[in-house]
Structure formats: C-alpha cells, structure tokens
Amino acid sequence: MNIKSLLLGSAAALVAVSGARAADVIMVEPEPVEYVRVCDVYGAGFFYLPGTETCLRISGQVRLQINVAGDPAENLEGDDYEVNSRVRARLNFDVREETELGLLRAYARVQAQNTSGADNGLEMEQAYVQLGGLLVGYRDTLWTSDVGGIEDGLLTDTDLVLGDFNTNQISYTFAAGGFSATLGIEDDGTGDAVPDVHGKLVYSGAWGGVFLSAVYDETFNTEDALGFGQVLPAELGGFEFVGSPIGLAGLLPLLDDGSNDAFALKAGAKFEDVFVAGSTLAFEGSYAFDPTVYATVGGLASTFSISEDNDTIFNPQSGAVPLFVEWSVGAGYSQAVGDFTVAVAGQYGELFETTYLTGFVPGTGALTTATAGGDYYSLVGNVGYDLTNNFGVLAEVQYTDVDLSELGSFDQTTGFLRFARNF
Template sequence: MKLVKSLLLGSAAGFAAVAGAQAADLPSRKAAPVEYVRVCSTYGAGFFYIPGTQTCLRVGGRIRAEYLVQETFDGVGLDTSDGYGFRARGRLNIDARTATAYGTLRTFIRFEMTVSNGSYGQGVNSTGPQFVAVRGGAGGTVSNLDKGFVQFGPVTAGRAQSFFDFYADTHNYGPIRGSDMTSNLLAYTATFGSGFSATISLEDRSERQVVGNFVTGGQTYPDIVGSLNLTQGWGSAQLSGAVFERNGQLGQGFVGGASDKTGYAIQGGVKINLPMLAAGDELWLQAAYTEGGISYLGYGGAGAGSTWGPNSNVGRLAFVNSDANVDVNGRTILTKGYALTAVLLHYWTPTIRQAVYGSYSELDYGRGVFVGGVANQDPKEFRIGSNLVWSPVSGLDIGVEVLYAKAEVKTRIQAAGRPLGVLIKSDDALSARLRIQRDF
C-alpha cells in the first residue's frame, strides 16, 4: 500500500511539473490600460481632457421656456395680433481648446433650436417678420448656427459675435436698441498687456444691411470693423468703428440707377463694476452714431444673426427701417441716426438680482426722402424695462420682466393692421415676460 501511495503522489507531481512548464511557454495576456478622464483646469470649470489627446473639451447648453404677454388694442379697427405667446429654445455649446506653440487653438460651436407661437414675431413690441422667419417667431421650429468659429492665436475665423458690439443685450429680455449681431467674419486681435487689445475684422455685409427703400447692388467689399478694448479690475471700455458701402440700384417707385455711398458707424461703451454696492453689480453706458448702417444701432438686420427684424413695431405704429433712401431725383441718401443705452444690474441678495435698462434712439432719413410712399418718417423711440431674477440653485434662473416702448414719427402714417385712413403719429405699448432658464 505504501508503494502504491508513493507511485500515485509521484505521478501527480510529475504531471504538475509538466503542465507548469507548458503553461510557461504560452503567450501571456495583459489587461489593456484604462484611459481615465482627467480634469483640465487651464481654461476654467467644466473642461476635461479628451482621452489620448491634449485637447480640453467642455460641453454645455441651455434650455429656456419663455412666456410673453402684450397689449392687443382691442376695439380699434382691425387687430390680428395675439395677446400672449409661448417659446421654447434649446442650445448646445461645444468648446474645444488646445495649447500650442502659437497660442491657444480653440473651436467653438453653438447650435440653437427655437419654437415660438402667438405674440412672438407680431406687432406691438415685437421684432418684426424677419425675426419670425429666422429666429423662431410664430409657428414652427427654427434651427440656427448661432456661433461656429476657430481661434488660432490672434485669428478668429467663422461665425462669431461682431467685434463692433459691446453691451449686446447682456441683461435685458425684451429688445432695446443697441448692436447685437452674430456674423460671418475674419478677424485679427492684437493683445498688448494690462488688459488692452485691438481688433480689425472683416464682417459679412449681407446680414448687417437693412434694405427698406432701395434695391441693393452687388457687394464690393465686406464691412471693415475695428475696436479698441480695455478690460481691468474696475470694468471695461471699448471704442468701435465700422466702414461699409451702401450701393443702391432702384428707389421704391422710381426707375433708374442710384449712386453708391460709403457709410460709417462709431460706438463708445463702458462697463463699471460696482462692488461697493454688492458683489456682481455693474453699470453699462453705451452710445452709437451711424450714417448708412442702422443695424449698428440695433435697427434691423437681414440675417439670422440679428436680434431685430427689418421693420419696427410699437403698438399700432409700424415703420420701415432703411440704411439708405432714394429721393425723387434718384439720389441715394444715407440714413443718419444715434442710439443711447444704459443698464444697471444690482444683486439684492446672492440669489436675487434686478436689472434696469433703457434706450433712446433717433433716425433721420433725410429731407424729401420717401419710405414706403410716406415722406419723412424720422422715427424717435424710447424703451425702458426691468427684470427681477431669482436663482435658487446654480444655473437656474426664474425671472419676470416688464418693458415699455414709445415711438413717434414726423409724418402721420397708416396704422398697422388698421383700415385705410386710420393715421397715427405716435403710439406706445407695454409687454411682460416670464422666463425659466437652465444653463449647464
């Protein structure tokens, strides 16, 4: 029996040794390395490294629900406007940045989709038919590439905020005057230190021009925009200018060519931080003047990048916006105008803030000029509003706004939506909005 045990144990040990030797000859399999997502703190919160690269990425967005209530002027002639409107807007932001020997390489995309109905895009305080078509007005879904550009060191190429703009509707809900334009452009920015920079930008004229009373000719060159900006701890200041062409071909109701004109716009703005009142408080002051480019004042625009439509509506008063006009002799006359904007933001508590804002503007179409068959509209407009916003948690805003507008023209014109013969010279309107917005 002892002999049998010894034979069995010896055989088992032999088999184990042989099996171990064979296993050692087999190729081994190692676990693949795990790519962990790393936080990228170079460009601020929310960025992370794309695994396997040195590119930092941030994905964000916004959902906005908004509700508008406005006057309808019932009982006076005809009125097809609604007293309320609903809007839903979604936004997706993708921001990718890579450090290079030439500076930061940045790619930014902002895509929006909007569905609006009711009083959005209609009269009273609205932004007019163009807003309906390209910015999500009454009826239907509108998609829009709001931003899409590449920045490589000092160069910005693609679709971005105009370098002329300064305040650009930062705090108001409803529209006040002042340039807020997204445009296709090619720009170069030089940075000199201590917060000082200078930019020269070639920007697409197609979305800036406001053709109300002339047929535009072919473009020779884009709008040439320049700006000087100073940003420091106390706030920021900017001086902007633009030079452009307005080449009319036919005046409304006239036959024959019209002369080409060179127009310009200039703007100065300052933002002052007011921490002595409360953390986050700030004051904005802005003034702009133009000859031939009223979109630089916030009066219209031909493309999706414009906050405004080509016409202006205040209550029953609707008037045509036009960069240039053609008189009875076929001469092109550039529209002159200016706009003043002021905004004060105050934090009552860290979660409750209020903005008070207003604008005043005037346009001069030129003596003897006809717009839509009516002489000398020369509108003057005043807008003032305020919103109160509660942010119960980070990224969530619940706000209400009241906005009042009053406008008048030099010559009485046909009231919008009224029977023939109902002429008015001035009107005003009141609107209110509720906005619930989540940014992430």
C-alpha cells in the same frame, strides 16, 4: 509495483500534463486605463481629451420662455395681444490648446427650439476659430461682440443694443494689459468682393471698462437689406395681411438717402461696484452719418420676435418695425442681492427719414407711400432669481414708444417669463 506507488506515479503524470498545458496558455495583459484628466488651465469645466494636450469644455442651456406682446399685436382669435411659449436647447463646445503661435481655440454653439410646439429647426448660432489674436468664423458682428471683456448693451436681457446680428468675419486683436485694439472685415451679403470694415478700442480693469466702435458699411440699401417686408400698425396707414399670425400690417422700406455706403460710431462705459457691491452701471451712445443696418433697433414686436438672438445681416430686427437710428443714448443699472438680480435700462433715439410702401389704392393696384422720421424711447426692467445652483427664473417687461412724423405715434408693452437650466 504496489498500489501506493501506482497512485503516486499517476498523480505526478497529471501534474506534468497540467503544467505543460498551462505553459501553452497566452495571458493578455489589459491596457492601462487613461482616466479623464481635469484641465484647470482655462477655468472650471475643462478636461483633457484622452491622449492629447487639448482641453474641451461642453456647456449649454435648456429653457422655457413664455412671451407676451400687447396691442397692436393680435392673436388668431382676434384679441389685441399675443402669448406663446418657446423651448430652447443649446450646446456650446469650447476646445483649447497652447501652440507656439499662442492659444488655439475653436468654439461652436448649436441650438434647436420650438415655438408653441412648432419646430423651429436646428441652427448654428456661432462657429469660429482663434489663434492668438486672429479670429475667423461666424459670430455676432464686431459692432456688438464682447472684446476685451466689455460687452455692448445695457444690462437687461433685452439689452437695447443697435445692429445686433451675426456675420462671417475675419479680425485681429492686439491686447496689452487692459487695452485691446481690433480690426476686422465682415461679409455684408451683397455678393461683391468689398466687405464691411470694423474697428474697436477697449480699455478694461477691475473697475469696469470703456469702448469705442466704428463701422464702414460698404453697401447699404433698405430694399436689399429689409425688402421682404416688415410690420407697422394698420391704423397708421398700413394694410392688413389676411390671416397674418401676428395681426400687423405690411411695411416695406423703399428708399434710403441715396448713399451707397454708411459710417457709424458707438461708445460705451461700464462701472462695477460703483455704488455698492454687486452693482453695475452702463452707458452707451451711437451716431450714424447715414442709414445703416448697424444702427437699427426694433420698435414694435410680436411674440415671435421677442428675445430672438442673432438675426442675420439681411434682417437684423426680424418681426419688428425696423427703426433706422441717427443717434441714440442709453443707460442701464443692475444690482445683485443674494440670489436676486434686478436690472433697469432705458434708451432714447432720433430716427432717419425713410420712405415706406404703406399699401395699395383700392381698385387700381397703385402703391401708396409715406416718408417718416421721428424719435423713439424704450424702457426695460427685469427681476431674476436663482432657485438653485444653475437653475433660475427671469421676468422682464419692456415698454416702447415710437413717434413717426407722417404716420403718427404708437406704443407697445411686451415681456417674458423664463425658466433656464444652465450647465
């Protein structure tokens, strides 16, 4: 055997061994990657959850708001005004899919905020499920909620809507064309088995829409609903809370009109592009046959109560004088011009007479009370500007004047400056 034959034989053996080892290697094929698919069935921003036919949209807002409240608000340094800052972070989760019973939707909104750096905690703003026309969960009461595309309120951020708070509820909406009819029951927080009952009729089109709302408030009592203290100017017969962060006096509604229930009606209309493109004109009115939390509106405010969203049924006007409205009328107008939006609104109402605890007789501990009715009006104006896509600034000013028959009259100017990034 010569050298050449030896080299060729060795090379062949190496190739054979290498081939045998290579045959023993297990090659793992990678799983195909399923990229996120856009779901355009329900509008922009939705995407399919991988491996399902369920669509999800995540949205939210981060904003800074500077609140200002004039006299009779008072800051800790004794000045007759208040200023604070509030930062809010909000996330919305909207999950939808089609079923044999119609659209199945789950919606949840959570947010956290602080006021002047003090943590106000994390809260669930809304959480509800819809299947076709059925809705179950927690959100703003049907009395003020957006049904059929027509939202209550008078177009400014402080929308002057009555009874704006959230409840646990069940409702069903029948919709055909531009018409919808909703009937719902809501937990009134009394602990008994009888809920509040709501009905709402809406007709909407490209021109705008009209609505009529009715509510039966099963059990209303001002002590139960508002008995942990409200506010009234000290000069009008109230008594000062020493060290109160809002510098206002205590006011406790003692009595209603003797009824255990209440009934109220509300109607409104909105007209789009009625004068020029980008314009909206709104009207709204209400009538309550008895005092009810669904017909309350805030009078005086502190910076802690400005633009607070969705207070509970127990205290729908947190931090402000609760005005029990017998009837009200209001109007609003907004106009968009390029990146600017301007809106104005006004409301006038007559008030139910309510008996209040106004203080104590010095040295005796005896209570002093006053019964007062009267009227009020409120004017709001704002200017908004979009600095860029999804980031804007809004400045708003509100003036409120309240005349309480036995306690006198008072007025107050409040406002805020807001920077908001939406996504």
